[in-house]
Amino acid sequence: MKMRAAVVREINQLTIEEVTLDPPKAHEVLVRIRAAGVCHSDLHTYRGELRAMPPLVLGHEGAGVVEAVGSAVSKVKPGDHILVNWVPSCNQCPTCLRGQPNLCERLPSTSLAALLPDGTTRLKTLDGVTLKHYLSAATMAEYAVIDEASAIPIPADVPFEVGALIGCAVVTGAGAVINTAGAQPGSSAAVIGCGGVGLSAIIGCVLAGCNPIIAVDVFDSKLDFARKLGATHTVNAREVDAIEAMRQLTRLGPDYVFDSVGAAATISQALKAVRPGGAATVMGMHSLKTDVPIPAGPLIAQNKRLLGSFFGSAKPHFDLPRLIDLYRAGRLPVDDLVTKRYPLDEIHQAFHDMEAGHVARGVIVFPG
Ligand SMILES: [Zn+2]
Ligand SMILES: [Zn+2]
Structure with a gap:
């Protein structure tokens, strides 16, 4: 045909x-x-x-x-x-x-x-x-x-x-929160990048009972979408230091940080921002070709976890x-x-x- x-x-x-x-x-x-x-x-x-x-x-x-x-x-x-x-x-x-x-x-x-x-x-x-x-x-x-x-x-x-x-988008974002990271009720979470996958991760954080849920992006328009879908706080990474903002809202850093951007800078940011013992999860297909330098010291001394999530x-x-x-x-x-x-x-x-x-x-x- x-x-x-x-x-x-x-x-x-x-x-x-x-x-x-x-x-x-x-x-x-x-x-x-x-x-x-x-x-x-x-x-x-x-x-x-x-x-x-x-x-x-x-x-x-x-x-x-x-x-x-x-x-x-x-x-x-x-x-x-x-x-x-x-x-x-x-x-x-x-x-x-x-x-x-x-x-x-x-x-x-x-x-x-x-x-x-x-x-x-x-x-x-x-x-x-x-x-x-x-x-x-x-x-x-x-x-x-x-x-x-x-x-x-x-x-x-x-x-x-x-x-x-x-x-x-939904299974990738919500699945990363629920299946890959296994976020627990009452745990703190941040999502970097609020496109379809990131916004779906915010929906997943709501389902998992996370609090606070921090949305990070460089577009205020996308942060508005994030708030509508359940983000409790928003951070415009063009205006403030996003890692510092995430720490201020959670003391040591969020229990879980989810990166949907897939750039070396945001993956590093996710790993830096997550609290000692917490988990940074990288999701989304566009991460497939990114190389990220990982400082092994904090990963070990702070017992952090870096997780990849494919199709949630x-x-x-x-x-x-x-x-x-x-x-x-x-x-x-x-x-x-x-x-x-x-x-x-x-x-x-x-x-x-x-x-x-x-x-x-x-x-x-x-x-x-
Ligand atoms: Zn897709
Ligand atoms: Zn098979």
Whole structure:
């Protein structure tokens, strides 16, 4: 079939163009996309700053309606609403069986290589160039073919944009707090960087019962979003020394500091700011290519912990439905994360608004 998609033919070349999509194979699902979140990792990928390389179709946060399924698919059927899970773990390798499917051994050759699990793609440009599926998802398109392990059913009363965000930003941020760090009620927490993932970490801190919850960013607009989502204090790191501000609010430093920026400076800041014995957690895909010099002295003498968190240390088929349930119970304010909607043609504007700090999260929406 033919459809319109956000195509990155070469680094820094993003266009909306018509492409072809082959039908799903036996274990795959064809989804009509209704919402696709605009995430920093899409931007970093389009600029060639992450591992997956063009030519590809962009997008990895998504939700939509199942249009057709392959002959071996039994978990979903046409008409079902699903969110796209970009971690199609195999549930058979030793790492999956150990209980860490977010680190499934096939991910380097699937999501991280921008291929479907059988190692191929269903996408081509009209002039015959094979396109990869960013993070095995490629959701910035009218339709997507995904592996059945990437399809997580959602109830029909959950908005598609909410499902899309739960599948990446929310599970990454809230999962880092709850699963990776295991934050305890009454513990103090700070979140550096208040984009979609950082704001989701603030939502996670609220769920975990943290107090205080300190939001750190350089945009007042993003700090306003943070306060709305449950931050008890905000720190503009352009105006004050953020580490000093975090210490003043918590005496020795927060029990937990979460970095969503992924820059060497903010990762170092997280480790410095956390109290002796506390844990600094680095989350978000854009940290993947960062090198950070770590002073070993304080790490040891102050018994600090530095943790990496990939996909919120989540078990996708357990945690994503659990987050959907929390949303339906009114405990996960994902609606407040969505601050702007764009048609696919305005994708450049969506990336611009994200970089300028104008949005908590922008979402590409497709007509029903
Ligand atoms: Zn596996
Ligand atoms: Zn994302």
